Amino acid sequence: MTKSIFFSILFSVLFINIHAQQSALSVEKVMQDPKWMGTFPSNIKWDQNSSAIYFNYNKDADPADSLYCIGLKNTKSIEKVSWSKEKDTEFSRGTYNAKKTKKLKIIGNTLSIYDLKSGKETELLQLPENIRNANFLANEDWIAFELDNNAYVYSQDTGVLKKLTQIKTGEAPKKKDPKTSDKSTFLENENLKLLSVVKEREDEKEISKKIREVRQDKDAYTYYAGERQIMNLQVSPDAKYVTFSLYDRGKSDNTIVPNYIDASSYTKDLNTRSKVGADDTKVELAIYNVEKDTVYTVNTTNLPGITDLPDYVTDYPDKEWEEKEREVISSPAYFSDNGQHAIVNVRSKDNKDRWIATLDLKSGALSSLDRQRDEAWIAGPGIGWSMSGGTMGWLPDNKHIYFQSEATGYSHLYLLDVTNGTKKALTSGNYEVFEPFMSNDKKSWYLTTSQVGPGERHFYKMALMGGSMEQLTTMPGNNDVSLSPDEKHMAILHSYSNQPWELYYKKTAAKAEALQLTSGQSEEFKTYAWRDPQLVTFKAQDGADVPARLYLPEASVKNNAAVIFVHGAGYLQNVHKWWSSYFREYMFHNLLTDLGYTVIDIDYRGSAGYGRDWRTGIYRHMGGKDLSDQVDGAKYLVDTHGIDKENIGIYGGSYGGFITLMALFTEAETFKSGAALRSVTDWAHYNHGYTSNILNEPINDPIAYERSSPIYFAEGLEGNLLIAHGMVDVNVHFQDVVRLSQRLIELGKDNWEMAVYPAEDHGFVEPSSWTDEYKRILKLFNTTLLNK
Template identity: 70%
Template sequence: MIKITLRFSNFAILAFIAFSSISLQAQQSELSVEKIMQDPEWMGTFPSRIQWGIDSENIYFQYNLEKDPDDSLYKINLSKHSEIIKVSQAEKENMIPRYGDYNDKRSEILFTEDGKLVLYNIRKASRTALLNLGEGIRDPQFMADESKVSFVLNNNAFVYNLDNGSITKLTNISKGTKVKDKEEKLSDKNQWIQDENLDLLEVVNQRKEKSEASKAYRKSILEREPYTFYIGDKQISGISISPNGKYVSFNLIKRERGDNTEVPNYVDQSGYTKDLPARSKVGDDITKVELALYNIEKDTVFMVSTEDLEGIKDLPDYVKDYPDKEWDEKVREVITSKAYFSEDGAKAIVSIRSKDNKDRWIAQLNLEDGILKTLDRQRDEAWIAGPGLGWSFGGGTLGWLHDNKHVYFQSEATGYSHLYLLNVDNGNKKDLTPGDYEVFDPELSNNKKYWYLTTSAEGPDVRHFYKMPLMGGKMEKLTNMVGNNQVYLSPNEKYMAINYSYSNKPWELYLKKTGKGEAKQLTSGQSEAFSNYGWRTPELIKFEAEDGVMVPARLYTPSEETKNDAAVVFVHGAGYLQNVHQWWSSYFREYMFHNLLTDLGYTVIDIDYRGSAGYGRDWRTGIYRHMGGKDLSDQVDGVKYLIENHNIDPEKIGIYGGSYGGFITLMAMFNEPDTFAAGAALRSVTDWAHYNHGYTANILNEPTNDPIAYRRSSPIYFAEGLEGDLLIAHGMVDVNVHFQDVVRLSQRLIELGKDDWEMAVYPVEGHGFVEPSSWTDEYSRILKLFNESLLDK
C-alpha cells in the first residue's frame, strides 16, 4: 500500500504512530528514539572552535556551562587548569584575532579589525591602529622590508610605510571599460561650410589650431599617467602582492547565472509560498577564470596563458566508450589559483586545475613576461582530490620554504596524499612522508626548521600529531591517546591544546606540552543522563569484497540473549567521508540509534565502502563513472559476511542511510531485492543529472559527454526492481538535494504500479534536519519499518 505522509514540527499529532515502537524499546533498552533524537544539549556540552590567545597563556573555545540558548566563549588559563571561565564582552572585543601575519621575529602581528589596519606588539602587549581609510582594508602582509606592509583596498594593491606613515598605490585597476574620445564627424555639406569659414576668417582659424594643440598636450600628459587596467564586467579575486612590491597578481572571474532551480517554501512565516534560491544542475558550469600579472616597474599587465601547459589538450580515457562521437583535441579550460610569491618576491608559483578536474599543474610564473613553466603535473583519469589538494580555486597545501628555491605541496602521485618538496632551480622532487597512509594539515614551525602535521600512519582509524625535520626524516609522534587528536599549537609552540575523542566518548579538551609526557583533561562535559548509559565501542573489522579487497566496517553485535537474527546496514553520507574509525562520529545520532538497535537484538554494520575517505586514491575513486557499483557491492558483501559469520537470517536484512547513503539505499532496494527486505532512503539523490556540478561532474563527468555513467548510476532508472518495503523521507526545503528528486521518483513508482513503499515529507526541514520532532518522527518510522518488515514475518 502506497502512503505519502506530511510531517509537521508539532510532534504531538504523531504520538500514536510512535507509541508502539517506543513502548517496545522501553521493554528492552534504556534508550528510546525520543531520548536520543531530542536536542543534543541533553548529552552535555563539548568544546568547539578552539583557539589560543596571542600570549600563549589562555585557551579559548565555544562551550555552554550555563544552559544558554547557544554556546558562548569560554577560556582556560594555563596557570588555572581546572577553572573554566566565561569570557566577558570587553575581553572578547580586545582579543587578537586568530588570523593575521607575523613578522619574522614573531614579535608583532598585523591584522584588520572593522576594516582598520592594526599592529599588535606581542612583547609589549600593545595595539596600534595604523590606518582607518573609511573603507575595508584586506589581506595585510609584512613585506620583505618589514618597515613596509602591503594591503588591498577596493581591489587595488597598496603599501604602507611604518616609519613615515606614507601610502603608495601600486596598481590602478578599475571596473568597466576605458571611455574613448569621440570625434564628431561632419556631413560633407557642413564640412565644406566649416572649411570655407576657416579660410575666410583668420582669427577663427587660429583659435581652432590653438584648441587642438591644447587638446593634444593634455592627451600626452594623460598618456604618461599610471597605467589603468580595466576589468570590464569581470570580478576580481585572489589579489597577491609580492614581498618586494614589484608585482601584483589577481584572478579575473566571469560568472554567468545558469538555470537555477527554485525550491518552494510552503511554510514561510508570511503565510505565502516563497521560493528559495538554489543551485543549478550538473553541466551548467560557465565560470571563466583568467590570471593576470601586474608588473609595477613596467607599469603594465600580462594576461597569463595556459595554452602551453603539458597535456592541456589531452582527452580523458572515457571517450573510448563513445566511438561514434568526434572529440576535438582543444585547449581545456582551467581554473588558476592566486600567485604564491617566494619570501624575497623574486619568484612565484601557481596551482592550476583543468575544469574537468583531471589535471593539476604547479607552475612557476615568469615575473617578467607572465609565461608559465610546469614544475609538477598530477593526472588522474578519475578526478583530482584528496587531503591537502584543495578545491578548484587553489587552496590546500602550497607555499615556499624560506630558502626561496623549494616549494611544498601535497599530491596523490603515490596513491596516498603526501607532502612533497620541489626545487624550482633543478626540478628535483622529494616525497617527505612516504607510505600507505595520508597526511593532513602540515604547517611550518616558527623557526622554519620543522614540520608539524597530522597523519594516519598508525592506521586509517586513528589520527596522531607529529613533528618532522624540514627536509624530511623521522617523524616524532607528539600525541599518544588512541582515537582522534585534533591539535592546536600555542603561538610559542610550547603547548598543545588537543580536542580528543574516542569511539564512545565525545570530544573533550586536553592540554599537553609539545614533546613527551601525558595529556591532561581540561573539560568533562558529559551530562549524567548521557554518561549513565554504557555506550558501545563498535568492533572494527574487515571483510573480503567480491573483487578480493578487504573492506573496513564498524560492527555492533547484540548479546546472545537478545539476538533476533536480523541485521541493519547503515550507509554513511557524503560519499567521500570516513565513519569507520576510533573517534566520536559526526553521525552521533545514528551511533546512538545503532546502540538502541543492538539492545533490541539487531546486528548493525556500518561500512566504509568504495568512495569513502581515509584509504587513499584508489579507494576514493572506486566509484568513478559508476555510483551504485562497487559502493553497492560492498554493502552486499558486508551482508554475506554477516550471514556467514554471525548467523544472520538472509530474509531479515534492512538498509538505511541519508544523502549519499539514501542514494545507495535506493540502489540496494532496486538492484539487490534478494539481499535487502527493507530500506529507508533519507534525503536521497534519485537522479544524478539533477545534482550539482562541482560534486557530480568529478565522478560522472557531464551528462552530455558521458550519458552512460549517469544511466547506470541513477536510481530512477532502476525503480522497476523494487520488491521489498521502502521508506522515502525528505525535507521539502532542501536546497542541496532538492525535494524534486523524490517527487520525480514517486511518480515513477506510481507509473510502475509499485506498492509497499511510503514517503514521509518534512515541510520545515532542509538537507540537515534541525527540529527534534522531525528527527524523532523520521527514526520512529525507520524503527517501525525494520520491526515490521524484518521481525514480523
C-alpha cells in the same frame, strides 16, 4: 481455562516482551536537542602570549555557546569571557612578520599592528572603506593590503601610502567621437560663446584636471575588469607585481526550490544551484606589472597535456572528439620570500590534470614543474580544489617548494627544487597526511597523519628536509591539535568512539602527559553505557578488505535481523575510533542493538581515509562497488554472525539514501527493507562540482549517468521502501523524490511510502523532524524484519 489457551496466552506475552523495547534509550531521547548530551568544546584559540586557551563552550546552559578561557597557571578554572573583554582579547591567529614578533590586525577600515612582546597595539591607518588581506612585505617596514579591489602599500617609518594598482570593475568609458555632433553639444558650444564667465570657469576646470593628471600618475592607466569579479589580490614581497584572479560567474540557469511555509503565508521561491553540466564559470590569473603600469593574463597554452582527451571517450566511438586546449582554473600565485619567484597550482576544469608550475612574472608564461594526471579525478587531503592550491608554499631557501600529491596512491608531503626539478617525498606509506605547517624557526614540520591506522589521527614533528617523525600525541582516537604561538604547548581536541570531544592540554613533547581540561557530558548522557563498536574488515567480491564498524547485541536479545547504515557525502570516513559526526545515528544504532539488531556501518568504496584507489573506486559507476560493498557486508553478517539472510535492512541519508535506493531497486534478494533519506535519485539533477568529477558531464558521458541513477531501476523494487525528504532542501532538491514517486506510481508499486518535512533543508535541524523520521525508520524495521 484450558492448558492450550493458557500456553497460547503465555506464548503471546513472551513474544511481545521479547520484541518490546528493551532499552534505556528511545527515539525521542536520542533525537532530542543535542544539548541533552552536555556541552563540548570547539573552535580552539590561543592568546598571543601562549598563556591561555580560548574555546566555544556552554558551561552555563546559555541559549548558545559562548567564549570561555582556561589559563595555564590554573587549568582547573574555566571562565566565561565577558562581551567587553572578548572584544579586547588578542588571539594567536593573524598575519605575522617573519619572526612572529608582530601581527597585523584589521577591524573594518582600521589597520593596526600588535607587538607580541610588549602587548602594545598601534593604529596605523584608518581609511574610508574596509581593509583586507594585510601582510608584511620582504622589507617589513612596508605593509601591503587590499582596498576596494586595489593594492596599496604603507611605510611604517615614513607614513607614506602608495596605491600600486588602478583596477575598476565594469567597462572602460567610451570616448566621444569628435566627428559626431548632437543637440546637447550644439547648445553647450553656443553657451560658451555667449557667456564669458561660464567659459572662464570651464577653462579653469580643464587646467585643474590636467594638474591632477600630472600629480596622480596612476590615472594614466586603468584596468577595467568588465563583469568579472576581482579575487585573491596580492602583492609580491618586492612590491613589483600584483596578481589577482578574474572570476566570471557565467550565466548558468539556477533551479528553484519552493518554500511552502514562508512566514508571509505565500509560497516563496528559493533560487538555488544549477545542475551538473551547466557550469560556464571562467577564472583567469592576471598580473599587474607595477613598474610598467600594465596588466596581462597568465598563459596556460604550453602546459604539457593541455589538449589530452580522457580515456572514457573510447566508449563513444561514433562521436567526434576534438583535441583542443582545455579550460583551466589557476590558484593565486605563491611568492618566494624574496619576491624573485612565483608558482601556481593549475587545475583543468575536467579535474583530470593538476599542474604545479613556475610563473614568469615578467611575461605571464608558465613552466610545468609537476603534473599529476588522474583518469578519474584529482583530489585527496591537502591537494586543494578549484582555485585553491591546498598545501603549497616555499621553504626559506627560496628554491624549494612544498606540496601534497597522491602520486603514490596516498596523499603525502613533497619538496621540489625549482632550480633543477628534483622531487623528494618527505613522507611515504599507506597512510595520509593532513595540514602540515612549518615551525616558527622554519627548521621543522608539524603535521597530522593516519600512520597509526586509518581509524586514528595523531600529531607529529619532523625535520624540514625530512626524516623520522616524532609522534607527539598518544591518546587513541582523534587528536586535533592547536599549537601555542611559542610552540611549547598543545591544546588537543580529543574524542574516542563512545566519548564526545573534550579539551586536553599537553606540553609539546612526546613523553609529556595530557591533562584533561573539560568534562562536558551531562549526568543523563553518562548513565547509558555507550558501545565501543568493533572495527572489522570483510572481503569484497574483488578481494578488497572493506572496513566497517560492527555493533553486536547480547546473545539473550539477538533477533538475527541486521541493519546496514550507509554514511552520506560519499567521500567521508565513518569507520574510525573517534566521536562520529553522525552522533544521532550512532545513538540510534545503540538503541537498535539493545533491541537485538546487529548493526554494521561500512566505509564503502568512495569513502575518505584510504587513499586514491578507494576514493576513485566509484568513478563512472556510482551504485557499483559502493553498493556491492554493502551486499558483501550483508553476506559477511550472514556467514560470520548468523544473521537471517531474509531479514536485512539498509538505510542512510544523502549519498546513503542514494545507495539505499539502488540496494532496494537492484539487490532485492539481499535487502528486505530500506529507508532512503534526502536521496539523490537522478545524478543528472545534482550539482556540478561534485558530480562531474565522478561521472563527467551528462552530455559527454550519458552511460555513466544512466547506470548510476536509481530512477532508471525503480521497476526492481520488491522490498519495503521508506522515502523521507525535506521540502526546502537546497542541496538535494525535493524535486528528486517527486520525480521518483511519479515513476513508482506509473510502475504500479505499492510497497513504498514517503514522509515529507516542509520546514527542513538537507540537514535537519528540528528535533521534532529528527524524531518523526527515525520513529518511521524504526517502525519500518520492526514491522518488516522481525516477522511480526
